Amino acid sequence: MAEYLVNRRDIEFILYEHLDVEQLCRYEKYSEFNREVFDMVLEQGLKLAKEELAPLNEIADREGAKFENGTVTFPKEFHEPYRKFCEGGWIGVASSPEWGGQGLPRVIAMATGEFFTGACLAFMMTPSLAHGAGHMFETFASEELKNLFVEKMYAGQWAGTMCLTEPQAGSNVGDVKTMAVKEGDVYKITGTKIFISSGDHDLAENIIHPVLARTPDAPPGIKGISLFLVPKIRVNPDGTLGEPNDVHCGNIEEKMGLHGSSTCTLNFGDEGNCIGYLVGEENKGIVYMFQMMNEARINVGLQGSALGAAAYEHALQYAKERIQGVDVRNMKDPNAPRVPIIDHPDVRRMLLFGKSITEATRALLMKTIYYEDLAEVSEDEAEREKAAGYVDLFTPLCKAYSSDMGFEVCVQAMQILGGYGYCQEYPVEQYARDSKIASIYEGTNGIQALDLLGRKLAMKGGALYMNFLNDLNAFIEENRSHESLASYIEKLAAAKDLLADITNDFMTKSMSGDAIYSIAHATPYLSSFSEVVCAWLLMEQALIAQKRLDEICAEKGADDPEARKALAGENDEAKFYAGKLDSMKFYVTQILPNVQARVASAKTEDRTILDAVL
Ligand SMILES: Cc1cc2nc3c(=O)[nH]c(=O)nc-3n(C[C@H](O)[C@H](O)[C@H](O)COP(=O)(O)OP(=O)(O)OC[C@H]3O[C@@H](n4cnc5c(N)ncnc54)[C@H](O)[C@@H]3O)c2cc1C
Structure with a gap:
C-alpha cells in the first residue's frame, strides 16, 4: 500500500507567507479564528488523509464500486473512514455554522481538500458532492427545503449528486429533456441522467439529487431549465425517512480510472412516481446550478493539481533512491560510480517540471479561493467586487490548466519511474488514470x-x-x-x-x-x-x-x-x-x-x- 506524500511546507508557505490568510481573521466572520486554529485544522486533516483515506486508494482502484441487484456498493473499507470524515465535520468545514458547518475560510478548506483528494480522490467524490449540492440548496431553496435537507447533507448523513448530463445533453446542457410536471405542491419527474457520480451507493442513508429538468411549457434551451430537489428516499415533514422515490440506478460505467467512484445511469420516474421539489423559480435552474458548477470547477482543478502533486512527490522519492548509470560527465569511465537517477539532467528536467507545475497550480487554486473569501468578507465594496471578478476570470484557468497539467505531471512521474512507472507496484500509474477525468467532466x-x-x-x-x-x-x-x-x-x-x-x-x-x-x-x-x-x-x-x-x-x-x-x-x-x-x-x-x-x-x-x- 502506497503512502500519501505531500509537501505541507509549500501549502503553509502559500497560506501564511504568500497570501497571508491570517488577515482574514480581522473580519467579523472569521474573528474567532487565528493561526493556531488553522494549524490545528491542517494537522488533523493531514492525519485523517494519511491514516484513513490513503489506505483506501488502492482498494478503491482494484475493487471499485459494484452494481448488483439494482443497487450500488462501495468497498466495505470506505464505511468507517466516511463515518470519521463526517464526524470530524469535514464536509461542512467552510460552511455556515447556522447549518452545522465549521465556518472556516474556504482557503483553509482547500488546503485540507488537497490532502484528502490527493490521498483518495474516489472516496472524496461523495463528500464533495454532498457539500456542493447542500450549498446550492442553502443558497437558493425555500426555508422549508433548507430546514429539511441542508444540515443533514453537511453532516454527510444524506449525500448529494449533480444531475445534469443526459445521452443527448453533455457539453450542451441546454438540451436536457428530463420532464417535470406540476402536481399540487410538487413535480413529477421523468427522464434519464447518465454519468452521475455517486448517483447511488451505500455510504449514506439517503441521496439528495439536484436535477435539471424542463416543465411542459418551458422555452427551449438553457432558459427553459428548472432545478429540482429529488430525494432517493422521500422525507417526511418531520425529517424522518419515508418510502423510496422511484429513482433507480440502471447501471454503472466501467472506466479507465476512478474505479472507487460510482458513475451511474439514473432513471427517474420509471413507475411514474418520482417526486421532485422546485428550487427557486421555474426556468432559472441553470443560474442556480452555476453556483455548484463554479465551485465544482475549482474543485476539479484541485483534483488535477493534488494528484499531480502526489505523483511528483513519489517520483522525487524514487529518483533519489534508484541507482542507474553514471554521471554523464564520467560516461567514458567504466569504473565511474553509479549514481541515483536524480543526477541525470533529463530526470532533473522532468522533476522540475513536476515541482514547478505543482507549485504553480496550487498557488493559482489557493489564490482564487482566497479571492472568494475576500469577495465575501471584505468591508470595502470595491475590493469585494474586484475579488469576485478575479474568481470569475480565474475559474476556467483553475479548472482547465490545473487538470491538464496535473495529468501531465502524473505522466512525467511515470516516466521518471521507468518500467515501474507503468506497473501497479507504485501508485503513479493510478494517479495518472484517476486524474484524466478532471479534464473531461464539469465542462470539458x-x-x-x-x-x-x-x-x-x-x-x-x-x-x-x-x-x-x-x-x-x-x-x-x-x-x-x-x-x-x-x-x-x-x-x-x-x-x-x-x-x-x-x-x-x-x-x-x-x-x-x-x-x-x-x-x-x-x-x-x-x-x-x-x-x-x-x-x-x-x-x-x-x-x-x-x-x-x-x-x-x-x-x-x-x-x-x-x-x-x-x-x-x-x-x-x-x-x-x-x-x-x-x-x-x-x-x-x-x-x-x-x-x-x-x-x-x-x-x-x-x-x-x-x-x-x-
Ligand atoms: C467519470 C465521469 C463522471 C461524471 N460525473 C458527472 C456528474 O456527476 N454529473 C453530471 O451531470 N455529469 C457527469 N459526467 C458527465 C460529464 O460532465 C460529461 O461527460 C462532459 O460534460 C462532456 O459531455 P459528453 O461526454 O457528452 O461529451 P460531448 O459533449 O459529446 O463532447 C465531446 C467532445 O466535443 C467537444 N465539444 C462539445 N461541444 C463543444 C463546443 N460547443 N465547442 C467546442 N467543443 C465542444 C468536447 O469538449 C469534447 O472534447 C461525468 C462523466 C464521467 C466520465
Whole structure:
C-alpha cells in the first residue's frame, strides 16, 4: 500500500507567507479564528488523509464500486473512514455554522481538500458532492427545503449528486429533456441522467439529487431549465425517512480510472412516481446550478493539481533512491560510480517540471479561493467586487490548466519511474488514470476555453480582464529593477505583452464578425493566459523566498555563492526557499516561452483548423 506524500511546507508557505490568510481573521466572520486554529485544522486533516483515506486508494482502484441487484456498493473499507470524515465535520468545514458547518475560510478548506483528494480522490467524490449540492440548496431553496435537507447533507448523513448530463445533453446542457410536471405542491419527474457520480451507493442513508429538468411549457434551451430537489428516499415533514422515490440506478460505467467512484445511469420516474421539489423559480435552474458548477470547477482543478502533486512527490522519492548509470560527465569511465537517477539532467528536467507545475497550480487554486473569501468578507465594496471578478476570470484557468497539467505531471512521474512507472507496484500509474477525468467532466477543458474567451473577457465590459492586466502591469513596474530577479521579471513582462496583444487581436476579430478564428485558438489561448498568471504567482513567491533566503544566509554568515549553496544543502528552510526560486526560474525559462509559440501560431492567420477536410 502506497503512502500519501505531500509537501505541507509549500501549502503553509502559500497560506501564511504568500497570501497571508491570517488577515482574514480581522473580519467579523472569521474573528474567532487565528493561526493556531488553522494549524490545528491542517494537522488533523493531514492525519485523517494519511491514516484513513490513503489506505483506501488502492482498494478503491482494484475493487471499485459494484452494481448488483439494482443497487450500488462501495468497498466495505470506505464505511468507517466516511463515518470519521463526517464526524470530524469535514464536509461542512467552510460552511455556515447556522447549518452545522465549521465556518472556516474556504482557503483553509482547500488546503485540507488537497490532502484528502490527493490521498483518495474516489472516496472524496461523495463528500464533495454532498457539500456542493447542500450549498446550492442553502443558497437558493425555500426555508422549508433548507430546514429539511441542508444540515443533514453537511453532516454527510444524506449525500448529494449533480444531475445534469443526459445521452443527448453533455457539453450542451441546454438540451436536457428530463420532464417535470406540476402536481399540487410538487413535480413529477421523468427522464434519464447518465454519468452521475455517486448517483447511488451505500455510504449514506439517503441521496439528495439536484436535477435539471424542463416543465411542459418551458422555452427551449438553457432558459427553459428548472432545478429540482429529488430525494432517493422521500422525507417526511418531520425529517424522518419515508418510502423510496422511484429513482433507480440502471447501471454503472466501467472506466479507465476512478474505479472507487460510482458513475451511474439514473432513471427517474420509471413507475411514474418520482417526486421532485422546485428550487427557486421555474426556468432559472441553470443560474442556480452555476453556483455548484463554479465551485465544482475549482474543485476539479484541485483534483488535477493534488494528484499531480502526489505523483511528483513519489517520483522525487524514487529518483533519489534508484541507482542507474553514471554521471554523464564520467560516461567514458567504466569504473565511474553509479549514481541515483536524480543526477541525470533529463530526470532533473522532468522533476522540475513536476515541482514547478505543482507549485504553480496550487498557488493559482489557493489564490482564487482566497479571492472568494475576500469577495465575501471584505468591508470595502470595491475590493469585494474586484475579488469576485478575479474568481470569475480565474475559474476556467483553475479548472482547465490545473487538470491538464496535473495529468501531465502524473505522466512525467511515470516516466521518471521507468518500467515501474507503468506497473501497479507504485501508485503513479493510478494517479495518472484517476486524474484524466478532471479534464473531461464539469465542462470539458474545451468548454472552459470558450468560457474564458467568449464570456469572461467581455464580462462587465471587459473590467475583469482590465483589472488583471493593470495589476500585473503595476507588479512588473514595481519589481522591474529587482537586484537578482530583474531578468525573470522581464521575461514575464514579455509574455504578458504577447498575451495582451493576442487578446486585442481576438477581440478585434470578434467585433469584425470573425470570432470563429479566435474560437479555433481558444484552448491554446487559455494555456497561455494560465501560464502568464502562474508565472506571476511564482514570481510573487520568488520575491518572498529571495528575501527570506537572504535573511537566513546573513544570519548564518553564508555570504558567497558556494556557502549559500552549501547552506541550502543542510538547512531545511534555506533549501525550501532556494527551491521556490528554482521553481520560478524553471517555469519562467522553460514553460512560459510556450506563450510565444502559441501566439505566433495564432497570428499566422492560417485557417487550416477551420477549412481542413477531415
Ligand atoms: C467519470 C465521469 C463522471 C461524471 N460525473 C458527472 C456528474 O456527476 N454529473 C453530471 O451531470 N455529469 C457527469 N459526467 C458527465 C460529464 O460532465 C460529461 O461527460 C462532459 O460534460 C462532456 O459531455 P459528453 O461526454 O457528452 O461529451 P460531448 O459533449 O459529446 O463532447 C465531446 C467532445 O466535443 C467537444 N465539444 C462539445 N461541444 C463543444 C463546443 N460547443 N465547442 C467546442 N467543443 C465542444 C468536447 O469538449 C469534447 O472534447 C461525468 C462523466 C464521467 C466520465
